[in-house]
Amino acid sequence: MEPTSRNFTANARDALANAQLQTSLAKIEPGFVANRAAAVARLPEFEALRDQARDIKNHTLDNLDFYLEAFEAKVLESGGHVHWASTPADARQAILEICQSVGAKTVTKGKSMIAEEIGLNEFLEENDVEPVETDLGEYIIQLRKEPPSHIIAPAIHLVKEQVEAAFREAHDGMFDPDRSLEEPRALLEEARAVLRQRFLDADVGITGANFLIAETGSTVIVSNEGNGDLTQTLPKIHIVIASLEKVVPTLDDASAILRVLARSATGQEYSSYTTFSNGPRRPGDPDGPEQFHVVLLDNGRADLLGGPVRDILRCIRCGACMNHCPVYGAVGGHSYGWVYPGPIGAVLTPTLLGLAEGRHLPNASTFCGRCESVCPVRIPLLTLMRHYRERAFDEKLSPAAERTGLGLWAYFARHPALYRFATGIAMRVLAAFGRRRGRFASLPFAGGWTAHRDLPAPQGATFQRQWSARGGRRS
Numbered sequence: 001m002e003p004t005s006r007n008f009t010a011n012a013r014d015a016l017a018n019a020q021l022q023t024s025l026a027k028i029e030p031g032f033v034a035n036r037a038a039a040v041a042r043l044p045e046f047e048a049l050r051d052q053a054r055d056i057k058n059h060t061l062d063n064l065d066f067y068l069e070a071f072e073a074k075v076l077e078s079g080g081h082v083h084w085a086s087t088p089a090d091a092r093q094a095i096l097e098i099c100q101s102v103g104a105k106t107v108t109k110g111k112s113m114i115a116e117e118i119g120l121n122e123f124l125e126e127n128d129v130e131p132v133e134t135d136l137g138e139y140i141i142q143l144r145k146e147p148p149s150h151i152i153a154p155a156i157h158l159v160k161e162q163v164e165a166a167f168r169e170a171h172d173g174m175f176d177p178d179r180s181l182e183e184p185r186a187l188l189e190e191a192r193a194v195l196r197q198r199f200l201d202a203d204v205g206i207t208g209a210n211f212l213i214a215e216t217g218s219t220v221i222v223s224n225e226g227n228g229d230l231t232q233t234l235p236k237i238h239i240v241i242a243s244l245e246k247v248v249p250t251l252d253d254a255s256a257i258l259r260v261l262a263r264s265a266t267g268q269e270y271s272s273y274t275t276f277s278n279g280p281r282r283p284g285d286p287d288g289p290e291q292f293h294v295v296l297l298d299n300g301r302a303d304l305l306g307g308p309v310r311d312i313l314r315c316i317r318c319g320a321c322m323n324h325c326p327v328y329g330a331v332g333g334h335s336y337g338w339v340y341p342g343p344i345g346a347v348l349t350p351t352l353l354g355l356a357e358g359r360h361l362p363n364a365s366t367f368c369g370r371c372e373s374v375c376p377v378r379i380p381l382l383t384l385m386r387h388y389r390e391r392a393f394d395e396k397l398s399p400a401a402e403r404t405g406l407g408l409w410a411y412f413a414r415h416p417a418l419y420r421f422a423t424g425i426a427m428r429v430l431a432a433f434g435r436r437r438g439r440f441a442s443l444p445f446a447g448g449w450t451a452h453r454d455l456p457a458p459q460g461a462t463f464q465r466q467w468s469a470r471g472g473r474r475s
């Protein structure tokens with residue numbers, strides 16, 4: 001079955017039955033979630049910083065053309081090049097032409113969700129350029145030929161034994177076949193030994209960017225492995241691929257957002273490496289690339305600026321929303337069927353691929369609001385998901401039975417007396433039929449529930465009758 005967003009329900013069903021995946025996902029709550037909570041508790045001004053980060057991003061979006069042009073001018077001033085790409089195809093082609101201009105055979109890559117968004121690896125391979133992922137998680141999933149399942153922890157769906165199996169197969173002939181790879185440290189050292197040579201062999205290094213700074217023309221990446229630094233300093237050419245909304249006005253603005261980024265993502269105060277790049281190597285510099293290129297991808301983002309989902313452009317890709325989402329925690333990232341999983345994916349996928357492709361994802365939420373409550377730039381994720389739910393209903397994209405059911409429910413909800421009457425009858429009928437066993441093993445229109453567990457038969461009066469019997473007040 002094709003793992004697209006259209007198959008979310010089936011993907012999720014498979015994920016729930018996958019015991020190994022459930023073991024991997026169980027680590028999120030005591031890891032990312034607990035670490036974020038501890039980091040936030042140590043910083044009294046954290047909530048004020050969230051407001052500041054939101055305001056910086058809103059101000060930048062209000063003046064996006066100005067700041068992008070200022071950024072471009074600074075990059076050109078430092079001797080770099082800027083390539084504007086309207087579509088993923090434009091971005092891919094620009095990168096390929098840069099690679100071909102120096103006859104590149106191998107490119108090293110730092111972690112980049114935009115590279116995933118435009119399908120860069122597959123395109124480079126089709127054109128005889130070998131991409132080598134250098135972030136450990138990305139390297140592992142590249143060996144396994146699968147997409148990331150999390151935006152900051154791409155291999156979070158795997159257990160150690162799966163990584164060991166991937167290494168033994170991919171590194172066959174390179175190391176002693178009897179070596180022990182049981183300890184995570186041994187896996188790390190083997191990956192490091194392989195990647196060290198790939199760094200040295202690469203003709204081109206490609207990284208993403210967490211920020212583009214208009215004031216200085218700098219690009220900024222944060223990582224915990226230092227692989228981004230080697231990717232951008234060792235090869236002759238450094239290419240940065242970033243989407244338009246990554247720009248911020250000043251160094252101070254980037255510093256303010258950095259204070260909420262790592263805390264929200266991993267619970268660190270700062271990531272181990274925060275690297276600023278400015279143009280190519282200057283005379284006297286000890287290292288650095290001879291050429292510096294920035295590929296700026298739009299892919300429909302400029303059209304969002306005046307529309308109802310504009311707030312999604314504030315996203316700084318910290319991953320906190322998915323770490324705290326009970327749906328993501330149950331089904332993992334691959335169920336979402338495209339590069340962006342979790343609540344951010346539930347908004348970005350229909351935005352970037354269209355509602356026909358992504359309409360299931362805004363429904364893949366309990367609307368508990370945990371994602372919104374932790375988003376460092378205060379994106380109203382529930383409002384945005386609700387927007388797409390309404391649009392799917394209006395555009396008749398959901399199944400007819402679902403629309404009919406929602407239409408009926410809406411009619412009754414607008415007529416409270418009728419609603420009370422109908423629910424009273426329904427509860428009495430269900431109570432009568434369910435009295436003997438106290439539960440239903442199957443029920444018309446409730447197969448999604450009863451396929452996995454029994455539905456308890458109603459007991460006593462409806463909630464509304466009990467409520468009015470208590471005078472409509474808390475007892």
Ligand code: SF4
Nearest residue numbers: 315316318319321375
């Ligand atoms: S929507 Fe918010 S919480 Fe989710 S990745 Fe983006 S910035 Fe982080």
